[in-house]
Amino acid sequence: MRSVRVGIIGLGNVGSGTLSILTENAEQIAGKLGFRLSVRAVCSRSVHSKELPQLSTDVLKTSDWREVVSHPEVDVVAELVGGTGVAREIIDGAIAHRKSVVTANKELMAQCGAEIWDRAIKARINLAMEASVAGGIPIHAVLREGISGDRVRALYGILNGTCNYILTEIEKRGASFDEVLAEAQRLGYAEADPGMDVDGFDASSKLALLAALAFGHRITPSDIYTEGIRRVTAVDFRYAHQLGHTIRLIGAARETSDGLLLSVRPSLIPQDTILAGVRGSYNAVWVSGHFGGDTFYYGRGAGPHPTGVAIVSDLMRVAREIRCGSPERVSPFAHQRLGDHKPIPVERSHSAYYLRFRVEDGPGIIAKLAGVLSDQKISLDAVLQLPQQNWRDLPFVITVEPTSEQSIRDAIAEISKLHFLLEPPVAMPMEKPL
Numbered sequence: 270m271r272s273v274r275v276g277i278i279g280l281g282n283v284g285s286g287t288l289s290i291l292t293e294n295a296e297q298i299a300g301k302l303g304f305r306l307s308v309r310a311v312c313s314r315s316v317h318s319k320e321l322p323q324l325s326t327d328v329l330k331t332s333d334w335r336e337v338v339s340h341p342e343v344d345v346v347a348e349l350v351g352g353t354g355v356a357r358e359i360i361d362g363a364i365a366h367r368k369s370v371v372t373a374n375k376e377l378m379a380q381c382g383a384e385i386w387d388r389a390i391k392a393r394i395n396l397a398m399e400a401s402v403a404g405g406i407p408i409h410a411v412l413r414e415g416i417s418g419d420r421v422r423a424l425y426g427i428l429n430g431t432c433n434y435i436l437t438e439i440e441k442r443g444a445s446f447d448e449v450l451a452e453a454q455r456l457g458y459a460e461a462d463p464g465m466d467v468d469g470f471d472a473s474s475k476l477a478l479l480a481a482l483a484f485g486h487r488i489t490p491s492d493i494y495t496e497g498i499r500r501v502t503a504v505d506f507r508y509a510h511q512l513g514h515t516i517r518l519i520g521a522a523r524e525t526s527d528g529l530l531l532s533v534r535p536s537l538i539p540q541d542t543i544l545a546g547v548r549g550s551y552n553a554v555w556v557s558g559h560f561g562g563d564t565f566y567y568g569r570g571a572g573p574h575p576t577g578v579a580i581v582s583d584l585m586r587v588a589r590e591i592r593c594g595s596p597e598r599v600s601p602f603a604h605q606r607l608g609d610h611k612p613i614p615v616e617r618s619h620s621a622y623y624l625r626f627r628v629e630d631g632p633g634i635i636a637k638l639a640g641v642l643s644d645q646k647i648s649l650d651a652v653l654q655l656p657q658q659n660w661r662d663l664p665f666v667i668t669v670e671p672t673s674e675q676s677i678r679d680a681i682a683e684i685s686k687l688h689f690l691l692e693p694p695v696a697m698p699m700e701k702p703l
């Protein structure tokens with residue numbers, strides 16, 4: 270039976286992992302498909318100086334992606350370049366030439382994936398993007414097909430391996446954020462410019478995609494309240510442990526009576542929840558369904574091989590669809606059409622909060638803080654202070670009973686005017702996921 274032929278554009282981390290799986294695992298893949306998945310073209314700017322696996326002599330090696338998307342013998346294009354510039358041109362070019370597309374590009378798909386999908390339908394080609402969220406966890410397949418009979422109520426995820434590595438190292442060793450970030454950069458776990466990761470934007474793109482699949486809305490990262498992990502310290506973990514909690518960067522999408530609440534932010538979660546056990550660079554997604562209840566998915570969020578497996582599995586799925594001539598059998602967004610999303614402000618969310626203060630010591634501080642909180646009708650739950658040597662710099666914590674984000678913000682605005690504060694307070698919600 271004739272093979273389905275693949276063109277790979279981008280031979281970096283993901284492209285090289287994909288290529289090595291396609292070559293080293295070719296027999297297994299052919300055994301599962303009943304036909305071969307063959308590499309017909311590979312492309313990167315520096316393709317001619319790259320060390321590539323042994324490829325047959327008729328494989329096109331080019332630095333011009335246009336030669337791949339227009340190649341008459343390429344059936345599927347894998348866009349593994351990333352970003353929203355040339356990657357968009359590649360995908361548009363592939364669709365214009367009626368090639369199916371597999372991509373790992375969360376940024377582009379979160380920004381304009383629904384629009385790309387509309388064009389893919391019109392061109393009667395397949396679009397697949399499993400690797401765009403939580404690399405090695407087949408979470409798209411789960412939401413698209415595995416639990417598509419359910420109605421999702423809430424979804425919580427640890428979606429950025431760099432942040433999770435940094436947070437769990439701070440927790441384990443009591444090191445500072447800057448120290449752990451520098452080490453993560455040395456080890457290759459964090460980019461030279463870490464902003465996309467540590468400021469929460471990468472997780473926000475991933476949550477936008479997962480929430481679109483789970484709830485059927487057209488969601489973009491700008492609809493998501495996003496906060497990074499730069500202000501989390503070892504002291505926060507010591508207090509969190511005293512409270513029976515830990516801290517993770519949590520992406521949350523929750524159905525409420527007002528609509529869908531979306532946020533990515535560092536949050537306290539109980540130590541006995543399954544999400545708290547996700548350490549290092551691992552990712553996890555917990556989904557709560559109206560009918561099926563809770564399900565949990567865990568695995569590597571990135572890396573050439575885990576992500577390569579997601580790409581190759583998408584290529585296999587698309588190859589089967591090409592063989593069956595069924596371009597839009599299952600939408601990559603799990604819904605045939607996405608509905609418009611009406612964002613609701615995060616200020617309407619409701620939870621208990623952890624508030625950490627650094628103050629210049631003096632009389633009546635707790636009473637003043639309690640007064641401001643009480644003016645906002647916020648009830649104190651506990652006041653905690655670790656033994657401290659430096660009396661002029663006293664980080665201590667107040668936890669409060671469930672209240673609205675709006676009340677917390679109003680209280681913090683008032684508290685920030687108080688003269689004894691050495692820095693703005695840190696506020697984190699205390700989530701109660703699985």
Ligand SMILES: NC(=O)c1ccc[n+]([C@@H]2O[C@H](COP(=O)([O-])OP(=O)(O)OC[C@H]3O[C@@H](n4cnc5c(N)ncnc54)[C@H](OP(=O)(O)O)[C@@H]3O)[C@@H](O)[C@H]2O)c1
Binds near residue numbers: 281313316
């Ligand atoms: N890294 C991960 O573990 C991971 C996990 C999940 C998803 N993703 C996503 O996968 C995609 C690729 O990530 P990556 O980490 O593999 O990136 P990467 O290592 O930077 O690789 C990018 C590749 O694209 C090539 N490229 C860039 N501009 C090009 C152009 N104009 N024409 C042809 N080739 C071009 C580069 O070529 P040269 O090498 O010749 O410069 C390089 O081979 C991104 O969308 C990323 O978000 C990555």
